[in-house]
Amino acid sequence: MNICVFLSAADLDERYTRPAREFGELLGKGGHTLVWGGSDTGLMKVVADGVRGSGGKLVGISVEILRELARPDTDELVIAKDLAARKALLLARADAIVVLAGGLGTLDEATEVLELRKHGLHDKPVVLLNTAGFYDGLITQLRRMDEEGFLPVPLGDLVHVADDGAGVLAYLERAV
Numbered sequence: 001m002n003i004c005v006f007l008s009a010a011d012l013d014e015r016y017t018r019p020a021r022e023f024g025e026l027l028g029k030g031g032h033t034l035v036w037g038g039s040d041t042g043l044m045k046v047v048a049d050g051v052r053g054s055g056g057k058l059v060g061i062s063v064e065i066l067r068e069l070a071r072p073d074t075d076e077l078v079i080a081k082d083l084a085a086r087k088a089l090l091l092a093r094a095d096a097i098v099v100l101a102g103g104l105g106t107l108d109e110a111t112e113v114l115e116l117r118k119h120g121l122h123d124k125p126v127v128l129l130n131t132a133g134f135y136d137g138l139i140t141q142l143r144r145m146d147e148e149g150f151l152p153v154p155l156g157d158l159v160h161v162a163d164d165g166a167g168v169l170a171y172l173e174r175a176v
């Protein structure tokens, strides 16, 4: 499977790096390909190290302004002309999308794929990996949108939440 992962470009502590590395290792061991932003920084580097170290493939979709931060050992590196084109390419190259802990860039990417799914513009599964309860606040907000009529489709049709990497892959193997 080509699995697109959105996650932080920042250097974070072990609470976040360990699950990111373990998830990368699971992807590699499962024979999957990581499709991601391609930068050699923060959790983006950690997950790619996990995939690379366990025999998986790396497809980086970077962008002109970040070209010099791109990881040198990708199996394929695409340089998009701008951030909007990059998001479209990331989605186009994925069979499924997994969101790990991240900041505004990750939130922007996650809400875009959910919004496109809401409109039926793609049907790829989207999974939130809720490391250390990082997304508890977002999940509370999404549930409120669902319960109070803000969503035209049930929340469960848009996104699945998993507590660990094994849970993500078990879900994706059923869903894809």
Ligand SMILES: CC(C)=CCNc1ncnc2c1ncn2[C@@H]1O[C@H](COP(=O)(O)O)[C@@H](O)[C@H]1O
Binding pocket: 005, 006, 007, 008, 009, 010, 036, 037, 038, 039, 041, 066, 069, 101, 102, 103, 104, 105, 106, 107, 109
């Ligand atoms: C230190 C530095 C300038 C790193 C380079 N910065 C980046 N490199 C590649 N993708 C990025 C970068 N910043 C944001 N993104 C995109 O947004 C997400 C990370 O943003 P954030 O750290 O969650 O908000 C990633 O999934 C990635 O696709």
